[in-house]
Amino acid sequence: MTEKALDKFYDHAKAEDKWYRHWEESGYFKSRDDEDKQNYCIVIPPPNVTGILHEGHALNNTLQDVLIRYHRMRGWNVLWQPGTDHAGIATQFVVERELLEEGVTKEEMGRDKFLERVWKWKEEKGGHILSQLKRLGASCDWSRERFTMDEGLSRAVREVFVSLYEKDLIFRGKYMVNWCPRCDTALSNLEVVMPEESEAEKGLLYYIRYPLADGDGALTVATTRPETMLGDTAVAVNPEDDRYKNYIGKKVRLPLTDHKIPVIADPHVDMEFGTGALKITPGHDFNDYEIGKRHGLGAPQAIDKLGKMTDYVPEKYRGLDRYDARKAAVADLDTSGLLEKTEPYKLMAGRCYRCKVVVEPIVSEQWFVRVGPLAERAIEAVRSGKTVIVPKAQEKEYYNWMENLRDWCISRQLWWGHQIPAWYCRDCHEMTVSRHDVTKCRHCESENIERDPDVLDTWFSSALWPFSTLGWPDETPELKRFYPNAAMVTAYDILKFWVARMMMMGVQFMEEVPFTDVYLHGLVRDELGRKKSKSLGNFVDPIMLIDEYGADALRFTLAIETFTGRDVRLGEERIEETKRFINKIWNASQFTLSNARDFDPSDGTEPDLSPADRWIRSRLNETVKAVHEHVGTYRFHEMADAIYHFIWDEFCDWYLEWTKPELYNSSSPGRKKAAQATLLYTLDASLKLLHPIMPFLTEEIYQATPDSGASIMVEAYPEADDGNKDPEIEAGMALVREIVIAVRNLRSENLIPASTKTDVTLIPDDDFARETAERLQGYILSPPQVQAASLEITGPGVSPDEKAVTRRCGPIQVCLDIAGLVDAGEEIARIGKETAKLEAELKKVMGKLGNEKFLSKAPPEVVAKQEEIKAELEARLETLRETRSRMELIRDKG
């Protein structure tokens, strides 16, 4: 047998590098296609190609890897499909900035050159995040890496676009959209973000007088954006508003211009707000746009796409930036006495999610997806349970969102992205939408055509990710095998952006949901529960954490902090705790391996399982069951917790101690052999259980075990084996543990130094308890902190020595002879307190048992349980009283 041993300390850096390379080179990450096996596929939420790993990615990918490794070890056909997203605005932004440093603008460069440049950037610097995922241990099938703009996926995008267009689910039209003047592009509603409360602008509410065109008087309107008045086409009042009824139908003179605009009545106007008169700017406000449409007002554009005043406004203001125009307008109103007053007002203006510039509603020609029909089917898919959202509470968010969807603006005035496959004819002005590039107008055959310069919203291609990555629109074997995906793992803040849209597209194009489960995890926060933000400076680079603590420590900490539906707190103390756990495992492994060095399964000795061996096997079996259950329900915290407590509390704290007598001076060769076998067996199973969460550590130790194979990651995951189940021995050992704890308690409470050995007497209530105690007595003496000089087990009915302190453990009374070692006064006080506590508990139980309704209506097993509790409490109280009287004896004698 080859000599294998662990180093004194675990070197995570060395192990991570070594084993990741080993796994990758061995092809273990590659998906399998075994016909007999179940299929399990997760497609990675594609990180932006510009992305840098942050803690959210670390969490997201850890959880996915746990699921993937778990299912892979169970022998399923597993595919973790990796890839990156082209991230339209983000990527264009990065490259533009690079160009800016070189003193070139993208316009000077031209579209084609610019795109070449972006591709070059992507090849050289993009996708760095994928190598960071490898550091984390992610077991993606890297041979199948995809990019949202690679050839296959672009074809999918094209197919979907044209197909939706043909079904009239995509249309082009002039509508009001959010516009980012800095990025010079339309944005979808989701790309407009509200600033933090603290960052809200301290704006003003301006009260402006609009004089009546004929006659005296004026209407005063309130606005936060005085510059938009240059585009006003009406003033609206509520039809119910008595103050203004006379004004309806009249005209007012729009200050700063020579326009006369009507006063109209519209129920949208809130009588309580401001003056109750609302200026209407259909060109630059969503509500006003709707009102304008209702009243046929038109929507003049006063502000252009770059945020500057247009030719529509009086010459004086033309070309001014919207904020300069505001200043100018306010100044002019003030001098002409039309500015009645101003009030401070908190302004929550929407901003571009990318550059944080305040967006401007602009009317323009854009492409939209008609989401109504798509959403309907996507809602139904969740309602019917075809896709299950975990946690359940998020389903409501999903419905809420889906039922109130507006059409999705999918065109972006960018260069980087999937260019819209529509051509406009300069001759007949018809449009040609096509799966293949065209050179002629489909309607008049003219070659005088021009392609729509816009590209699609990045989320459009992301929405196809669950099937486009598998080869759709081709009918590939992968598509057949892995669609629908088994699970989608992502943070809940992405539900609307992405999950909802994947659902719509999946159901539409595959006639089948994209995934059967959606698991939504929380956001990563700092140890104080704060959001990660630049201003707080609480960002931590996960790679730095991996360098310092190891990938496994980070992964395990993230997993055990992942409570369903809640945000995850990641503080370094938590990782430190995990590091201690790793050290514990390492040391327990060293102990096991060094003590099993002379273990030879084929030496002819028949292993003789001790009660402790049977106990730990039974406990392991329970743990295995629990882990399977928890993985199946995405309870990552519980999964990690179950393994943690099994290894630390049961395997290390009890079982290892109990094996020592067998290992150091065994009673028989069979017993020693069984102990060694059980140690190895339990360690091996524990490592496998833990492997999905801590891949590197478990591989490192596994490789040092005597029967290690090529890799733990392709070993079979432990399955429950009820042959190991042993309720009888579990009950017996539970009693032993109680007795050991009782002895420790008695020693500790009576301040008996560890160097002082004491005599322990056990008084069983009946013969069965006596037999149990006798059979297992070796286990009572061996754990640390018991320090018994002798152990005597008497028969039932024996009275404790009058100088002993006692404690009851179920059917057994534990007595410790500590005459002369204990302060009787203190002991009596302690007993007094404990008696009071027990009496309170007993009273509660008695209350129940004395209640007729309880007795008649409660299930019998519950009544029996209460009887049991009552008997136990009474017995403990009796013991306490006896001890107390003995203590009084000692005190009085002393």
Place this chain on the structure above:
RNA sequence: GGGCGGGUAGCUCAGUUGGGAGAGCGUCGGCCUUACAAGCCGGAUGUCGCAGGUUCAAGUCCUGUCUCGCCCACCA
């Protein structure tokens, strides 16, 4: 304004169908016991936000209420 989720030990939080209140950290006390002092053993601490209700039985279900947070929304 609408929707959702929290309020349990000093701190951070578990608690899956209602049946004797838990973990980790911290704290206090005892231990260098031959895997581990990055460790071992033990103690203390809770009107489960508040008020009602359902039930034999409520941290758990219902109603109301206070409070913190998140998401959505067309109060200029």
